[in-house]
Amino acid sequence: MIPRSAPTTVSLSALGLAALVALTGCVPNATSAAGSTQLTVDSSADACTVSAAEAPSGTISFVVTNSGDQVTEFYLLAGDGLRIVGEAENIGPGISRTLVVQVSPGDYFTVCKPGMAGAGVGKAAFTVIDSGNPLALGDDLTAQIDTANANYKSYVKDQVENLVTGTEAFAAAYIAGDDDAARALYAPTRVFWERIETVAESFGDLDPRMDLREADLEEGQDWTGWHAIEKDLWPAEAEPGFQPYDQTKREALATQLVDDTHTLYADVQQLEFTLAQQTNGAIGLLDEVASGKVTGEEEFWSHTDLWDFQANIDGARVLYEGVRDILMVKDAALADRLDAEFSALQVLLDEQRVGAGFRLYTELEAAQVRALSDQVNALAEPLSKLTAALVL
Amino acid sequence: MSDTDDPQPGLSRRGLLGFLGAGAVGVGAVAAGAAATTTRSPSFAAPAGQSTSAAQSGAAAIYPFHGEHQSGIVTPAQDRLHFAAFDVSDVTRAELQELLQDWSYAASRMMAGLSAGDLGAVGGAYDAPPDDTGEALDLPPAGLTITFGFGPSLFDERFGLASRRPAALVDLPHFPGDALVENLTGGDLCIQACSDDPQVAVHAIRNLSRIAFGRASLRWSQLGFGRTSSTTRAQVTPRNLFGFKDGTANLRAEDTALVDTHVWADGDDWMTGGSYLVARKIRMTIETWDRTSLREQETVVGRTKGDGAPLSGGGEFTEPDFSATGRDDAPLIAETSHVRLAHPSMNNGATLLRRGYNFVDGNDELGRLNAGLFFICFQADPRTQFVPVQLSLARHDAMNEYLRHVGSGIFAVPPGATQDSYVGAGLFA
Structure with a gap:
C-alpha cells in the first residue's frame, strides 16, 4: 500500500525535469536535500515494467506490484549488472511492496525475478540523473x-x-x-x-x-x-x-x-x-x-x-x-x-x-x-x- | 437470521404479568397501551433507522428482542459496545428469576426504542424519580441489541443450578502469558449491549444495572468503539489498534451452515439455540508496536497492512497458502504469525464468530495509552473452539510480545426468548 502522505506517482517521461523537481519537494532528512520520486513496477510472469526509465538522484520509491502468479523479487542493480543497490523480496502474487532507496547519479538496471530463480525477467537500463542535490552517501558507506x-x-x-x-x-x-x-x-x-x-x-x-x-x-x-x-x-x-x-x-x-x-x-x-x-x-x-x-x-x-x-x-x-x-x-x-x-x-x-x-x-x-x-x-x-x- | 425485519413494540408489561402471575411483579398493573406509547423518540416512531451511524455499520435501526436466538450474535456488528459483568447478590432463586424477567422486559423495550420503564424519563409522577434515566430521549436505538449470558459461578449451590451447568461452560484454563486482573475477570451474569450510538449502549447498561440494584451489582464493565470484526458480508473489514484489518476470515451470518455448526449450541438441554461467549480484555502495547518496522508488523500478523492480503498473495479474501515459500524456502506466512496460528486449518477446523471492539481507557501510570482489543467471540463449544485456539496462540503467536490479556470471562448465552417469556427461562424449567 502506498502511504497516504507519499508523493504522487510521477511519470518522468511525461514531465520535464524541472517540473519534476518542483513536484517532489519532500526532504527525507536534514542533511540530504535530495528530492523524492515514486515509481511503480509491474512484475508479471514475463515482464518487469517500471513506470519510468530514469529518475533524479535522491530517494526513489519503487512500488512493486506482483501481477504474476509466482512469488517475485525486484532488484535495482548497479551499472555492472551485479551489485545489488536495493531489493524487495518475497512479494506474493497480487501483493504490492515498496522499496525505498537512495541512489546517486549513474547507470543502473532494474530486473524482476518471478519464481525467485534464474536470471530474472525484464532487465532494463535505468538512469539516475544528477538532481543537483548531493547525496550524503560516501563511497565508503x-x-x-x-x-x-x-x-x-x-x-x-x-x-x-x-x-x-x-x-x-x-x-x-x-x-x-x-x-x-x-x-x-x-x-x-x-x-x-x-x-x-x-x-x-x-x-x-x-x-x-x-x-x-x-x-x-x-x-x-x-x-x-x-x-x-x-x-x-x-x-x-x-x-x-x-x-x-x-x-x-x-x-x-x-x-x-x-x-x-x-x-x-x-x-x-x-x-x-x-x-x-x-x-x-x-x-x-x-x-x-x-x-x-x-x-x-x-x-x-x-x-x-x-x-x-x-x-x-x-x-x-x-x-x-x-x-x-x-x-x-x-x-x-x-x-x-x-x-x-x-x-x-x-x-x-x-x-x-x-x-x-x-x-x-x-x-x-x-x-x-x-x-x-x-x-x-x-x-x-x-x-x-x-x-x-x-x-x- | 430473520431478525432484520419489522420493528416491533417492546414486550408489554401485561404480557409478562400474564405469564408470571401478578404476584410476582412488584409494580402495579400498567396498561400495555400506555407502555407502547411511551416511546423515547417521536422522530424514531416514524420510519426509523435512518441514522447515519447505522448506515456505517450496516446495522438496521431496530432488531426484535424475541426470537429463536438472542440478538447481538450474528447481528451485523454495530460500531459501539458496552459490556458488563455482574455478581448476583444474596438473593433467592425466585428473586434471580425475577431479575432476569425484569431485564428481559426492559431490554425488549429499549431495543424497540422505548424507555426502560413504562413511564419513561418524563412521563411519571412529578414527585417520583423517573423510571428511565433519560439520556436516550430523542435517540433512536441505532441497532441496539442486548444479549444476556450466565457465568460458571452462577452454577454453584446458591440457586440450585449446579446440575444445570452445561459441560461446555468450562472454567477457562490459565493460558501462557495471562496477566489477568481479578476485578476484570469472571462474573455470574453478563450483558452485551451494542449500538451504533454509544450513548444508547451506555443507556442500556445503566438502566439494566439500576434495575438490578439489590439483586446483582456490577463487577466489571467495558466500553468499546470501532467494531473490529464484520459479521456479515456487506460490512467492510474494520481495523484494530495495530492498524491491521481484523476479522477478515470471520464467520458471517450468511454462512448459515457454518453458523449452525460453529455458533449455536446443540443438544437437547436448555442451551439449545444458545451460544457461548468468551470475552478477553487484551491490552496492546501500542507504543512499542508503533516503533516496530513494517516488515516485522506484517510478519507478525501474516497479512499486508494496507490491503489485508495474506503474505502468500492475492487479495484480502484470498485463502492464505501456508505452504507458499519465499527466499531460502522460508514460508511467506511465518510459522509464528497470527493468521497462521489462528487459522481453522491449524486448529482442527475450529473457527469462531468474533465480535470484538477497540478500547482506550485513558492511560496507565506510566503515561501509556491503556488501549487494546476487547475480544468477544461466540461459539458452539469453547472446549473445541476458543480454548485450543487460544492455547496455540498463547504458546507461539509472535504477536504476544505486544499483547497482554488482562481481563477474561466465559458465559453461557441462552437461546432467545419467546414473546411471553424471558431470556434464561429454560434454565429454571
Missing part, C-alpha cells in the same frame, strides 16, 4: 556498514562467551547450596544475556527454556531456566506452601541452564547481521525495557530489574554507536538527539546505583519509575527513526 556488522557480530560472541563463564559459576554455586554466592552472581551474570536479549530471543527453542517467567507457563508445562531458579533463591514472595527445590531438581535446572547456554554460544557463531537488523535490534532492546523492566515484571522474585534495564540500554547503545559514524553523515541532528537522550537516561539510571549494582525495583518510588519510563520513550521514539535514516 558499504565498507562502513560492513565494519558495523562485523563489530556487532564480535560483540554478540563476546557477550555470550561471558554468559557461559558466568552461568557456569552461578550453576556451581547453586548446586553446591551456596545460595548467597548464587544470589550475588544472578543479576551480574544475566547482564550478558540482557545486553543481547533480542539476539538470544531469536532462537525460539532456547528462549522459553532459559528465560520464561512463571506467568508465561501453560498448565502442566515444566518451568526451567533463570527465573525458575530465581524463585527458589528468593522465595520470600512465593505463594503459600511453596516448597524449596530438592537437590535433584537444583542439579537438573542448573545443568540444563549451562547446557542451553553452550548451545546458544554455538548458535551465535554463525550469525550475520544486516544494518536494519542492528538498528531494529536497538529498538527491540528499548521495547524490552519498556514492556518488562520498567514495570518490574522481569525479575519478579529478585527485583533486580534495574540490572537488566541497564544491560538492555548497554546493548542498544552498542548497536547505536556502531552505526553512529554513518548517521553523522546522513542525519547529524538525529545523532545529536540520540546522544542527548542516551545520556539523559544514563543519568537517571546512575541515580539508582548502589555499589556495583542498583537499588531493587521495589525500592523505587512511583515518580522515579515514571521518570525512567518517560525517558525510555524519549529515547525510543527518535531511535525508531534510525532505520529510516540509515537504510534509505
Whole structure:
C-alpha cells in the first residue's frame, strides 16, 4: 500500500525535469536535500515494467506490484549488472511492496525475478540523473556498514562467551547450596544475556527454556531456566506452601541452564547481521525495557530489574554507536538527539546505583519509575527513526 | 437470521404479568397501551433507522428482542459496545428469576426504542424519580441489541443450578502469558449491549444495572468503539489498534451452515439455540508496536497492512497458502504469525464468530495509552473452539510480545426468548 502522505506517482517521461523537481519537494532528512520520486513496477510472469526509465538522484520509491502468479523479487542493480543497490523480496502474487532507496547519479538496471530463480525477467537500463542535490552517501558507506556488522557480530560472541563463564559459576554455586554466592552472581551474570536479549530471543527453542517467567507457563508445562531458579533463591514472595527445590531438581535446572547456554554460544557463531537488523535490534532492546523492566515484571522474585534495564540500554547503545559514524553523515541532528537522550537516561539510571549494582525495583518510588519510563520513550521514539535514516 | 425485519413494540408489561402471575411483579398493573406509547423518540416512531451511524455499520435501526436466538450474535456488528459483568447478590432463586424477567422486559423495550420503564424519563409522577434515566430521549436505538449470558459461578449451590451447568461452560484454563486482573475477570451474569450510538449502549447498561440494584451489582464493565470484526458480508473489514484489518476470515451470518455448526449450541438441554461467549480484555502495547518496522508488523500478523492480503498473495479474501515459500524456502506466512496460528486449518477446523471492539481507557501510570482489543467471540463449544485456539496462540503467536490479556470471562448465552417469556427461562424449567 502506498502511504497516504507519499508523493504522487510521477511519470518522468511525461514531465520535464524541472517540473519534476518542483513536484517532489519532500526532504527525507536534514542533511540530504535530495528530492523524492515514486515509481511503480509491474512484475508479471514475463515482464518487469517500471513506470519510468530514469529518475533524479535522491530517494526513489519503487512500488512493486506482483501481477504474476509466482512469488517475485525486484532488484535495482548497479551499472555492472551485479551489485545489488536495493531489493524487495518475497512479494506474493497480487501483493504490492515498496522499496525505498537512495541512489546517486549513474547507470543502473532494474530486473524482476518471478519464481525467485534464474536470471530474472525484464532487465532494463535505468538512469539516475544528477538532481543537483548531493547525496550524503560516501563511497565508503558499504565498507562502513560492513565494519558495523562485523563489530556487532564480535560483540554478540563476546557477550555470550561471558554468559557461559558466568552461568557456569552461578550453576556451581547453586548446586553446591551456596545460595548467597548464587544470589550475588544472578543479576551480574544475566547482564550478558540482557545486553543481547533480542539476539538470544531469536532462537525460539532456547528462549522459553532459559528465560520464561512463571506467568508465561501453560498448565502442566515444566518451568526451567533463570527465573525458575530465581524463585527458589528468593522465595520470600512465593505463594503459600511453596516448597524449596530438592537437590535433584537444583542439579537438573542448573545443568540444563549451562547446557542451553553452550548451545546458544554455538548458535551465535554463525550469525550475520544486516544494518536494519542492528538498528531494529536497538529498538527491540528499548521495547524490552519498556514492556518488562520498567514495570518490574522481569525479575519478579529478585527485583533486580534495574540490572537488566541497564544491560538492555548497554546493548542498544552498542548497536547505536556502531552505526553512529554513518548517521553523522546522513542525519547529524538525529545523532545529536540520540546522544542527548542516551545520556539523559544514563543519568537517571546512575541515580539508582548502589555499589556495583542498583537499588531493587521495589525500592523505587512511583515518580522515579515514571521518570525512567518517560525517558525510555524519549529515547525510543527518535531511535525508531534510525532505520529510516540509515537504510534509505 | 430473520431478525432484520419489522420493528416491533417492546414486550408489554401485561404480557409478562400474564405469564408470571401478578404476584410476582412488584409494580402495579400498567396498561400495555400506555407502555407502547411511551416511546423515547417521536422522530424514531416514524420510519426509523435512518441514522447515519447505522448506515456505517450496516446495522438496521431496530432488531426484535424475541426470537429463536438472542440478538447481538450474528447481528451485523454495530460500531459501539458496552459490556458488563455482574455478581448476583444474596438473593433467592425466585428473586434471580425475577431479575432476569425484569431485564428481559426492559431490554425488549429499549431495543424497540422505548424507555426502560413504562413511564419513561418524563412521563411519571412529578414527585417520583423517573423510571428511565433519560439520556436516550430523542435517540433512536441505532441497532441496539442486548444479549444476556450466565457465568460458571452462577452454577454453584446458591440457586440450585449446579446440575444445570452445561459441560461446555468450562472454567477457562490459565493460558501462557495471562496477566489477568481479578476485578476484570469472571462474573455470574453478563450483558452485551451494542449500538451504533454509544450513548444508547451506555443507556442500556445503566438502566439494566439500576434495575438490578439489590439483586446483582456490577463487577466489571467495558466500553468499546470501532467494531473490529464484520459479521456479515456487506460490512467492510474494520481495523484494530495495530492498524491491521481484523476479522477478515470471520464467520458471517450468511454462512448459515457454518453458523449452525460453529455458533449455536446443540443438544437437547436448555442451551439449545444458545451460544457461548468468551470475552478477553487484551491490552496492546501500542507504543512499542508503533516503533516496530513494517516488515516485522506484517510478519507478525501474516497479512499486508494496507490491503489485508495474506503474505502468500492475492487479495484480502484470498485463502492464505501456508505452504507458499519465499527466499531460502522460508514460508511467506511465518510459522509464528497470527493468521497462521489462528487459522481453522491449524486448529482442527475450529473457527469462531468474533465480535470484538477497540478500547482506550485513558492511560496507565506510566503515561501509556491503556488501549487494546476487547475480544468477544461466540461459539458452539469453547472446549473445541476458543480454548485450543487460544492455547496455540498463547504458546507461539509472535504477536504476544505486544499483547497482554488482562481481563477474561466465559458465559453461557441462552437461546432467545419467546414473546411471553424471558431470556434464561429454560434454565429454571
